[in-house]
Amino acid sequence: MVLLNTALLHQVRWIRRGAGALPQQRIRQVGGGCISGPWLITIEQAIQGIEEGTWLFCVLQDERVVPVVIAMASSGEKYLKTAVDDEQPELLLTLHECPRSSGSPPAGGDYEPPPA
Numbered sequence: 683m684v685l686l687n688t689a690l691l692h693q694v695r696w697i698r699r700g701a702g703a704l705p706q707q708r709i710r711q712v713g714g715g716c717i718s719g720p721w722l723i724t725i726e727q728a729i730q731g732i733e734e735g736t737w738l739f740c741v742l743q744d745e746r747v748v749p750v751v752i753a754m755a756s757s758g759e760k761y762l763k764t765a766v767d768d769e770q771p772e773l774l775l776t777l778h779e780c781p782r783s784s785g786s787p788p789a790g791g792d793y794e795p796p797p798a
Contacts, residue, residue, distance in 0.1 A: 691738045694750060696780045698722070705753065705770050706761035712739065712750075713780045722780055729760050741773055748773060 698711040713722035723731075729752055731737035739750035741764055749765045763771035 689732075689735050689738045691740060692721075694739050694741050694774065694777065696778045697774055698780045699775075704755065705763070706755045706757070706759045709762065709771055709774055711780065712762065712774070720781075725762055728762060741777065743773060750774070 693714050694712045695714040697709050697713070700707045700710045702708060709725060711722055711724050712728055713720060715721070728737065728739060728750075732739070732750075732752055739762075740747045741750060742748070743764075743766070750762055751765050752760050753763045753767075753769070753771075754760055761771065762774065763769075764773040767773055
């Protein structure tokens with residue numbers, strides 16, 4: 683029997699920065715776009731989706747696909763970084779801040795998560 687990974691791959695195109703200097707505090711949300719429209723989710727939602735096998739995330743660096751992975755701070759708190767980063771999520775931090783839509787954001791203040 684062969685088990686296939688059915689997680690959907692989504693490209694992270696932008697972030698919302700956090701206020702702290704620790705790795706787990708530097709990014710609050712990640713976002714991107716897909717056929718159904720833009721999406722923006724919290725780091726906690728992204729981690730949950732990765733752990734449940736629902737989503738996979740990546741960024742593009744020089745036309746190369748770089749996986750987004752879950753890291754753990756010394757405090758035990760989980761955060762996101764890329765497979766090429768050391769402790770700090772440097773590659774994610776090079777992404778642009780999340781664009782604001784024209785007019786009011788959708789209900790709940792943010793975009794919907796990527797489709798499952």
